[in-house]
Amino acid sequence: MTETDPENQNPSLLRRIRARLVPDAHPADDRGRMRMVLDSLILHLHPPKVPDRTLKWTYTWGLGGLSAVLMLILGATGAILLNNYTPSAPQAYLDILELRSNVWFGELVRNLHHWSANLLVIIAVLHLLRVFLTGSYRAPRELNWLIGVGMLLLVLAANFTGYLLPWDQLAYWAITVGTGILSYIPLVGEWLSRLVLGGPEVGASTLLNFYSLHISFIPLLIFGLMSFHFWRVRKDGGLTLPRRIDETEEPRVERLTTIPHLVRKELVFALVWIAAILIFAMLVPAPLEDIANPGLSPNPAKAPWYFLGLQELLLHFHPLVAGIILPGLAMLGIFLLPFIDINTASVGIYFRSRRGRSLSLLALGLAILLTPLWVLLDEFILDWSAWLPSWPSLITNGLIPMTVVLLPLILIDDWAQKHLRADLEERILFLVIFLFTAFGILTAIGIFFRGPGMNLYWPWLMPEVVH
Amino acid sequence: MTENTAPETNVSRRDFLKVAWAFFGGLAALEVGGIFLAYLQPRLAEGEFGAHLDIGLVDDYPPGTVTHISNGRFYLVRLPDGGFLAVYHRCTHLGCTVPWDPAIQKFVCPCHNSQFDDNGMVENPPAPRPLDLFPVTIENGAVRVDTGTILQRQTFDTAQVVYP
Numbered sequence: 001m002t003e004t005d006p007e008n009q010n011p012s013l014l015r016r017i018r019a020r021l022v023p024d025a026h027p028a029d030d031r032g033r034m035r036m037v038l039d040s041l042i043l044h045l046h047p048p049k050v051p052d053r054t055l056k057w058t059y060t061w062g063l064g065g066l067s068a069v070l071m072l073i074l075g076a077t078g079a080i081l082l083n084n085y086t087p088s089a090p091q092a093y094l095d096i097l098e099l100r101s102n103v104w105f106g107e108l109v110r111n112l113h114h115w116s117a118n119l120l121v122i123i124a125v126l127h128l129l130r131v132f133l134t135g136s137y138r139a140p141r142e143l144n145w146l147i148g149v150g151m152l153l154l155v156l157a158a159n160f161t162g163y164l165l166p167w168d169q170l171a172y173w174a175i176t177v178g179t180g181i182l183s184y185i186p187l188v189g190e191w192l193s194r195l196v197l198g199g200p201e202v203g204a205s206t207l208l209n210f211y212s213l214h215i216s217f218i219p220l221l222i223f224g225l226m227s228f229h230f231w232r233v234r235k236d237g238g239l240t241l242p243r244r245i246d247e248t249e250e251p252r253v254e255r256l257t258t259i260p261h262l263v264r265k266e267l268v269f270a271l272v273w274i275a276a277i278l279i280f281a282m283l284v285p286a287p288l289e290d291i292a293n294p295g296l297s298p299n300p301a302k303a304p305w306y307f308l309g310l311q312e313l314l315l316h317f318h319p320l321v322a323g324i325i326l327p328g329l330a331m332l333g334i335f336l337l338p339f340i341d342i343n344t345a346s347v348g349i350y351f352r353s354r355r356g357r358s359l360s361l362l363a364l365g366l367a368i369l370l371t372p373l374w375v376l377l378d379e380f381i382l383d384w385s386a387w388l389p390s391w392p393s394l395i396t397n398g399l400i401p402m403t404v405v406l407l408p409l410i411l412i413d414d415w416a417q418k419h420l421r422a423d424l425e426e427r428i429l430f431l432v433i434f435l436f437t438a439f440g441i442l443t444a445i446g447i448f449f450r451g452p453g454m455n456l457y458w459p460w461l462m463p464e465v466v467h
Numbered sequence: 468m469t470e471n472t473a474p475e476t477n478v479s480r481r482d483f484l485k486v487a488w489a490f491f492g493g494l495a496a497l498e499v500g501g502i503f504l505a506y507l508q509p510r511l512a513e514g515e516f517g518a519h520l521d522i523g524l525v526d527d528y529p530p531g532t533v534t535h536i537s538n539g540r541f542y543l544v545r546l547p548d549g550g551f552l553a554v555y556h557r558c559t560h561l562g563c564t565v566p567w568d569p570a571i572q573k574f575v576c577p578c579h580n581s582q583f584d585d586n587g588m589v590e591n592p593p594a595p596r597p598l599d600l601f602p603v604t605i606e607n608g609a610v611r612v613d614t615g616t617i618l619q620r621q622t623f624d625t626a627q628v629v630y631p
Contacts, residue, residue, distance in 0.1 A: 173563065177578055180561030198509040200617065201540075201557060205509055295537045295556075297563040299577030315579055319560065319595060385592055397592055453580045 037259055045230055047238055049255040050262050059134070059242040062269050063127035069270045070120040071226065073277065075219070077113040085165070087211035089204050092167040093291045100288070107285065114286035116277060117159050121306050124152050132337070132432065135347045135425070136240040142338040144232040149334055151225045154218055156306065161214040163304050164207060172292035173301040175210075176202050177311065181323035201294065243348040245357075299452045308446025309439045315454060316378045318398030326402075330435070341428045352425055359422060359430045366412070367437035374405065375445060379456060409434070518614060525551075525608050525631045533567045533585060539614050541601055542567060542574075544585050550628035553601040553612045554587045560594040574598065586623045596621055603629040 011019065027033045037048065054060070084099050084106065086092060099106035128148060131137050137145035164175045179202065183193040198205025233239070243251055256262075289298075303311045313322035351357040382404070384396040409431070416422045416430055451457040520539045528534055528545040535542055535556070544552040554574075558565050563578035573590065574583040582591035587598035600618040604611045608631065620627065 173578075176562045194509050195504075195507060201562060209507075294540070295535075295564055297566075297577045301563050301578040314561070315593065319593070393592055393595055453575075453577065455580070 037257065040259060042259060042263055045234075046258045046262060047234060048258055050238060050258055051241055051253045052256050052261075053242050053251065053253065054239040055256065055261060055265065056242060057265070057269075060239065061126070061130060062266075063123055063130055065266055065269060066123050066273055067120060067127055068226070069273055070116045070123065070277075071222070073112060073116045073274070074120065077109050077116070078215070078219075080109060081113060082215065087165070087208050089167055089207055090291055092165060092207060096166045096168075096288060108281060111281035111284065111286045112277065115281050115284070117162060118305075119277065120155055121159055124155050128152060129436070133350055133429075134240060134242070135341070135343070135349070135352065137338040138342055138344050138347050139338075141232075141236045141240075144229060144236060145338045146335060147225055147229050147232065149331075151222060151229065154222050154225065158214060158218045158222065159306065160304060161210040161218065164202070164210045165214065166288055167207060167292050169289040169292055169296075169298055170287060172202060172294065173297055174303050175206070176297075177301055178303045178307055179206075181310070181314070181319065184319040184323050186320070186324075203294070240348045245349055245354060247349075300450060300454050302446065302450070305443070305447050308450075309443035312375070312442040312446040312450070316375070317401055318394050320394060321398040321402055337428070337432075341425055343423075343425045346425065352429055355420065355422060356426045356429050359416060359420065359426055360433050363430045363433040364437055367434045367441065370408070371438045371441040372445070375442070376456075520612050520614055522610050522612060525605060525610060528610070533569070535567065536612070539601075539612060541612065541614065543610070543612070544587075546585065546628060550625075550630050551603045551605065551610065552586065552628060553603045555599040555601060555617060557599070558594060559596050559598060565598070588623045597623060600627060605629060605631045 027036055037043065081099075084103055085095050096110070099110055131145065131148070160175070160178060163178075164171045179193060179197060182196060183189045185192060194200065196206070196209065197203070198209050241251055241253065302308060310323065310327065313326060316322065317326070346352045346356075351360050378401065382401070384400045385391075385393055388396050412434075413427055413431060416427060420426075422430065445456075448459045449456050451462050457463070520536070522536055522539070522543060528543055528551075530545050530549045531547045533542050533544050536553075539553075540556050542554045542556055544554055546552065556564050558576040558578065558581055560576065560579055560581050563576050565574040565576045565581075565583065567573075568575050572585060574585075574587070576582070576594070579593050580591065581589065581594035583594070583598050584590055587600070589595075589597055597620055600620065602613045602616055602618065604613070618627075
């Protein structure tokens with residue numbers, strides 16, 4: 001506020017401070033009102049006006065915004081958790097016990113941090129899925145897709161490093177199994193594993209390494225990329241415009257001012273979610289088991305839930321295939337998507353086209369049907385290493401089952417192309433939805449159906465974990 | 468600026484300096500990266516695990532027994548023929564601690580159900596190779612195990628067994 005009341009040429013000290021801190025809520029003229037809006041910090045992030053169509057919340061579902069809200073909760077709760085935590089074994093575990101019983105709201109703050117972190121993984125993946133399903137990563141938004149995928153990886157890294165910090169049995173063995181995959185990377189695996197763990201197995205150095213990554217390196221990177229991500233959204237012309245499936249001509253766009261139309265929605269949305277998370281955190285405690293015991297693996301020992309799809313793959317394939325080749329190909333595919341799937345004509349239409357919608361349903365159904373079938377088949381019938389005992393396990397337990405899985409996928413794709421006349425973007429849609437659903441089902445099997453000895457059980461007949 | 472004193476070359480002074488600066492900049496980045504990696508190398512905490520452990524006399528371990536030495540992270544296996552093996556208790560699949568199941572005379576991993584016989588040989592995948600070993604030495608009837616040296620192997624071989 002530069003304008004002052006002409007009748008009051010010499011405002012008091014208090015008024016001068018107030019004028020600088022709180023802008024005049026009711027400028028007298030249009031010009032003053034416009035200035036007030038433009039000077040707002042909010043418009044550093046948002047454009048002054050946004051198309052009314054993008055405000056429809058069933059287009060974006062507010063997933064990006066919710067991720068940012070969760071980041072804020074995580075930053076705030078994480079910062080104060082630091083005041084009651086020592087990153088050394090066994091003190092770390094004792095600190096968590098102390099936090100739960102002797103610190104005011106300690107349990108609540110820990111629960112908030114824990115549940116927000118887990119929710120963030122889900123929301124960030126859904127955000128990525130939304131952007132994919134509406135084709136919103138296509139030109140000129142390819143770079144922002146890459147930044148987003150980078151942030152998703154960092155979120156997983158933050159989650160994984162944080163998982164170890166309570167130093168209980170759950171943490172210790174999840175990290176042991178999770179980092180075990182590293183040593184299968186050709187050439188540098190053993191070295192990398194030792195570097196990350198700070199020794200041959202998870203121990204005091206691992207705790208310190210993970211702590212330092214969790215509280216400094218990863219959050220700094222995420223903060224930098226978040227700023228970059230927001231800035232690019234603006235530079236790329238804001239959100240993509242949602243369009244109906246049969247809409248051929250360019251949609252008519254009406255622009256509304258960001259303040260209040262967008263900002264008010266965002267604030268209400270954030271408030272509702274914060275309330276929901278708070279209630280959840282009050283009712284559901286974050287898990288904590290006995291103190292870490294390196295001599296005793298619980299049965300079963302599972303990785304963090306978001307890696308259980310990977311762990312399920314590890315039950316069926318040689319570790320080099322399941323832990324390195326398949327995830328590597330998947331990551332490469334995700335990074336390359338916006339450069340292969342380039343038809344800008346269908347941007348903003350969920351599932352691309354009518355045929356795209358049918359194909360998506362088909363992919364969903366096939367994945368739901370085939371994935372459990374394959375898991376059962378591989379678990380009980382296929383046993384290549386017993387049938388071909390003299391062959392190396394990389395072939396019997398890796399390349400052969402991989403071919404068994406990939407071949408039907410290629411056949412289905414070929415069929416969709418020939419008989420359904422699916423074009424490139426529809427085939428990509430089919431493939432991605434199939435693989436995504438299949439991975440989701442593998443994750444669910446890992447979470448709910450794997451019991452002692454990693455054998456399959458019905459969830460309602462699951463025996464207790466043996467410690 | 469207009470006069471070129473080295474007519475045979477087509478590299479301008481500007482290009483040369485650009486390349487030179489990029490070279491030294493890259494070199495500096497490599498040095499910084501190297502320092503980071505070297506700084507972060509694991510330091511071995513000597514004392515507990517990683518040291519030479521004296522675990523008693525040969526006669527303390529009758530033939531055909533498997534004894535868990537938990538502070539050394541290994542099983543001392545005394546084969547029925549009297550030979551000794553120190554088997555690292557870490558599963559070669561993903562690093563879980565494998566318990567010895569005396570009922571079926573096997574190591575059974577709780578994480579992914581890998582199974583190993585008393586030599587540490589894989590009887591059931593997904594474990595890709597036999598359990599690792601530590602070197603055993605026997606002097607004057609006393610057994611000593613070097614837990615600082617992890618011996619990876621692809622198969623069982625009688626040369627791995629140490630006889631008193």
